[in-house]
Amino acid sequence: MDLFEHQGKELFARYGLPVPSGEVALSPEEAVAAASRLGLPVVVKAQVHTGGRGKAGGVKLAADLDAVRGHASDILGLDISGHIVRRLWIEQASDIAEEYYASFTLDRSARKHLGMLSAEGGVEIETVAAENPDAISKVLVDPAEGLTEEAARAWVEGANLNPAATDQAVEILRKLYVAYTEGDADLVEINPLILTPEGRVHVLDAKVTLDANAVFRHEDYAQYDETQPRDEREEAAHAKGLQYVGLAGSVGVIANGAGLAMSTVDVVNQVGGKPANFLDIGGGANAQVMANALEVINNDPDVRAIFINIFGGITRGEEVANGIIGALEAVDIEAPIVLRLDGTNAAEGREILAPHLNEKLVMEPTMLDAARRAVAMAAA
Amino acid sequence: MSIFVNKDTKVVYQGLTGSQGRYYGMLNRDYGTNVVAGTNPRKAGTDVEGVPVFANCTEAVAATGANASCIFIPAPGVFAAVMDAAEAGIEFVACITEGVPAHDEARFFNMLKRDHPGVRLLGPNCPGIITPGECNIGITAGHIAKPGGPVGIVSRSGTLTYQALYELQQKDIGVTTCVGIGGDPVPGTSFIDCLEAFEADPDTKAVMMIGEIGGSAEEEAAAFIKDNMSKPVSSYIAGVTAPPGKKMGHAGAIVSGGKGTAAAKMDALRDAGVRVGLNPTEAGELMAEIVAEL
Structure with a gap:
């Protein structure tokens, strides 16, 4: 789950990181009201789940309320890399002496957390990594040990920040590590982390991706889930889990397991078809889940044939069969269905389905046979 | 011969009293697995179809001599379940549960490494492991695996693990051991761990490796194969046609910044001498060629 900048900053603030004061605004009027409460000058910032806001005109400094109103009107509705701006963050403006980059994420090869810090902030870290890799100071943190003061200091000293920033950076980055771990984030990134002319270090931008698997221990995750960008089909599927x-x-395409679903998409492409979607009904899918999946696919007007590819492990063949029959009874499925069913209780599943087979519901013995059949039906 | 588990492996099912634990625990027992115990602190002293239930793994090990465990505990309890197994001295822990937070995985992986270096964790979010004809731990349908070798299978995806077994069975090719390592960000057992074990297993003559897009585990495995493996390998990478930047279900399966693409992985594997198929059926056919040449 990707957070908006302001959601990320609110999360950081809960862990004691210094962030500028700000308010959310959904209209130019709200922006003006927020700016009058915060005090001028303010920065009007587009809240979108994508980078490159500044270049796209989504971040503007406003010295007076007329400018706030003007910038808010301009930025709301702006299209930034396909993301339409619907909310703004009005924030007290900060004076910048230096810009740094800081982040934590999982290093999957090392199976440890990786902290990155650079004195060259404000630009894309990929660019720094490609052009001047020595400018990035890295620390590998053992998740069983955590980030010690000593390790944090050595890491910060390796980044050659302004000496005036060192002590504050050590404190901020240790707090950032706690926000990253306790907040169950896949990524926390501050770009830039700034040093002001007065010698204060604080967070100027925040990028946070949360681990959806940790939702059970974070009540506040629900509000973030509501603001995820999804197309209509994705929204409907998400609502059904x-x-x-x-x-x-x-x-x-409907398959059980991400690997088989990806493989099904591959095979449909390889036999000359075009998949309308990737849909993983997951492990342990029951009849209701299969019915939900068929309903979601059925609502996609571009779908001309449906390929259900099930290899039962934890998913049981008879559940799949009952789900398909249930869905056919409950919903008028327009496109023909091609089913391939193997694995746990596949024989029982095939037996249940046998009396229901017709030109709109056919079975094929292998994945490739089923893909060819579905592609042919979609073309017919 | 086999890797990690065999006919002497005695398994305690953590979560045997739950619906999934009971269903697959009993299926595994029917297959021939030594299902010796279950755990549930609230149901200690009861039994599931004759299998005794204990409060924790330490008690289960003391009473039954269990040396492996299989976790069917819901995700919020997995951290404690893994530590419970390790503290009981269990050597092999297969965690089937999906949806475990990545920070929990990173923490228990490194805690095991530090405090219980003798424990091998498989998963989480994996189908488990099967040494056909001897021991099936997890959710793999046993009837799709032909016993006896000469092929070892290692796979990052659950359902593609079954697909791989099935492709080989269709060609009457036996399997020594099939390991599903799972697609989560911090797998307890890696491709390389399995490749190393297959290389050392005298009965495994060739290895089939099923990967998927995202991360760099396949590239690292390719480097290992190039430098350390004498046995032939066939492979398939799922997500050959996945559009970049789209997250395809698994926490791991996302292509970003040109890294982790199927093309990059397939190139690395081909460069290491691996025969790479474009779908599971092709990978099975390539393995049939390899077996014919043995």
Whole structure:
């Protein structure tokens, strides 16, 4: 789950990181009211789940309330890399002496957390990494040990920040590590972390991605989930708890397990078709889940055939069969269905389905056979 | 021969009293696995179809001599379950549960490494492990695996693990051991751990490796194969046609910044002498060629 900048800053603030004061605004009027409460000058910032806001005109400094109103009107509705701006963050302006970069994420190869810090902030870290890798100071943190004061200091000293920033940076980065771990984030990134002319270090931008698997221990995650960008099909699938990614083709894909679902998308492409989606009904999917999946696919007007590819492990064949029958009874599924069913209780599942087979519901013995059939039906 | 588990492996099911734990615990027992115990602190002293239930793994090990565990505990309890197994002295822990927070995985992986270096963790979010004809721990349908070798299988995806077994069975090719390592960000057991074990196992003559997009585990495995493996390998990477930047379900399966693409992984594997198929069926056919040449 990606957070808006202001949500990230609110999360950071809860862990004691210094962030500028600000308020959310959904209209120019709200922006003006927020700016009058905060005190001028303010920065009007687009809240979108993508980078490059500044270059796209989504971040503007305002010295007076007319400017706040003007910038807010300009930025609301702006299209930034396909993301339409619907909310603003009005924030007290900060004077900047220096800009740094700081982040924590998982290093999957090391199976430890990786902290990165650079005196060259404010630009994309990928650019710094490519052009001047020595400018990034790194620390690998053992998740069983945590980030000690000593390790944090050595890491910060390796980044050659302004000496006036060192002590504050050590404190801030240790707090950032706690926000990262206790907040169950996949990524926390501050770019830039700034040093002001008065010698104060604080967070100027925040990028946070949370681990959706940790939702059970964070009540506040629900509010972030509501603001995730999804297309209509993805929203409907998400509401039903399905792992769905919209694609642009005509063959609806339903499979159990992310690997098999990806493989199904591969095979549909390889036999000359175009998948309409990736849909993983997951492990342990029951009849209701299968019915939900078919309903989501059925609502996609571009779907001309549906390929259900099930290899039962924890998912049981008879549940799949009952789900398909249940869905066919409950919903008028327009596109023909091609089913491939193997694995746990596949024989029972096939037996249940046998009396229901017709030109709108066919079974094929292998994944490739089923893909060819579905692609042919979609083209017919 | 086999790797990690065999006919002498005695397994305690953590979460045997839950619906999934009971269902698969009993299926595994029917397969021939030594299902010796279950755990549930609130149901200690009861039994599940004759399998005794204990409060924790330490008690289960003391009473039954269990040396492996299989975790079917819901995600919020997995951290404690892994530590419970390790503290009981269990050597092999297969965690089937999906949806475990990545920070929990990173923490228990490194705690095991530090405090219980003799423990091998498999998963979380994996189908488990099967040494056909001897021991099936987890959710793999046993009837799709032909016993006896000569092929070892290692896979990052659950359902593709079954697909791989099935492809080989269709060609009448046996399997020594099939390991599903799972697609989560911090797998307890890596491709390399399994490749190393297969290389050392005299009955495994060739290895089939199923990967997927995202991360760099396949590239690291390719480097290992190039430098350390004498046995032939066939492979398939799921997500060949996945659009970049789209997260395809698994926490791991995302392509970003040109890294972790199927093309990059397939190139690395081909460069290491691996025969790479474009779908699971092709990878099975390539393995049939390898087996014919043995």
